[in-house]
Amino acid sequence: MSITPHDIAKMLDHSTLQPYLTQEDVRKGCEIALKYDVASVCARPADMKLVTRMLTGSNVRICTVIGFPHGNHLPEIKLAEANAALDDGCEELDMVINIGRLIAGEDKYVQDEIKAICDLAHSRHAKVKVIIETCYLNDEQKARVCSLAAAVGADWVKTSTGYGSAGCTVEDIRLMRKSVPVNCQVKGSGGIRDLDTVLAVRAAGATRCGVSATEKIMAEAEKRYAEGTLNEVMDGFGKADTTGAY
Numbered sequence: 001m002s003i004t005p006h007d008i009a010k011m012l013d014h015s016t017l018q019p020y021l022t023q024e025d026v027r028k029g030c031e032i033a034l035k036y037d038v039a040s041v042c043a044r045p046a047d048m049k050l051v052t053r054m055l056t057g058s059n060v061r062i063c064t065v066i067g068f069p070h071g072n073h074l075p076e077i078k079l080a081e082a083n084a085a086l087d088d089g090c091e092e093l094d095m096v097i098n099i100g101r102l103i104a105g106e107d108k109y110v111q112d113e114i115k116a117i118c119d120l121a122h123s124r125h126a127k128v129k130v131i132i133e134t135c136y137l138n139d140e141q142k143a144r145v146c147s148l149a150a151a152v153g154a155d156w157v158k159t160s161t162g163y164g165s166a167g168c169t170v171e172d173i174r175l176m177r178k179s180v181p182v183n184c185q186v187k188g189s190g191g192i193r194d195l196d197t198v199l200a201v202r203a204a205g206a207t208r209c210g211v212s213a214t215e216k217i218m219a220e221a222e223k224r225y226a227e228g229t230l231n232e233v234m235d236g237f238g239k240a241d242t243t244g245a246y
Helices: 005-009 023-036 045-055 075-087 099-103 107-123 139-151 170-179 195-204 214-227
Strands: 012-016 040-043 061-066 092-096 127-131 156-158 185-189 208-211
Touching: 005 214, 012 023, 012 185, 012 214, 023 040, 023 045, 023 214, 040 045, 040 092, 045 061, 045 075, 061 075, 075 092, 075 107, 092 107, 099 107, 099 139, 107 127, 107 139, 139 156, 139 170, 156 208, 170 185, 170 195, 195 208, 195 214
Parallel strands: 012 040, 012 208, 040 061, 061 092, 092 127, 127 156, 156 185, 185 208
Antiparallel strands: none
16 A cells, blocks of 8 residues: 655654754754654753744644653652643653663552653643653563553553663564554654664554654655655554554
8 A cells, every 4th residue: 555755754753852962953853844744853851942933833743751761750850841841832742651660560650650741741732652661671561561551541652762772673563552552552763764664663553753864764755655666564464553543
């Protein structure tokens, strides 16, 4: 089945999260996002006012990270960070779970923290992506935290920060998609640098990808589309899984 470059663009959260980026770098990132009409710009919390000025009135959503990248902030600090981001115009929050607490089996702590962020965001018409940092978890833990997050209102579960020991895999996307209901989506992030990887995680069930290689991915999508070769790919079970996509 053929798709368009815009279908690809609307999967991309253009990331401007590296610690060394200047305000001019973030501005250029917003310009790239606007050029291709991607899903969102995911920038650092201190950049939200700039990103809001750049993106307001467009179809590119304003996104930031909470408790990034390690997830070990106090719950009240994460909540305050989320509230400040929302005050600055943020529409999507990508929050990092407390990974050590999950590994220790402290499910209530982890779920309560997710719920507090989701409740706040939803009360202000924003959405939440819960970053579980798959590289540190086994499959049982991945499935468990996805279920915990979905049960308290997570809009997406997300593989990685991009700052862990490894990033997104197709296998993890597939596992996460199976671990949440249809109303909860899946985002891949970490090491997604080309169109083929975007297509592969799309087939496995991801509706968003966190990327900084937006220009490279979109140039390849436009090239293949012009050639008539931009098509959905099949996942390992023989069909594309677009469950939860919108």
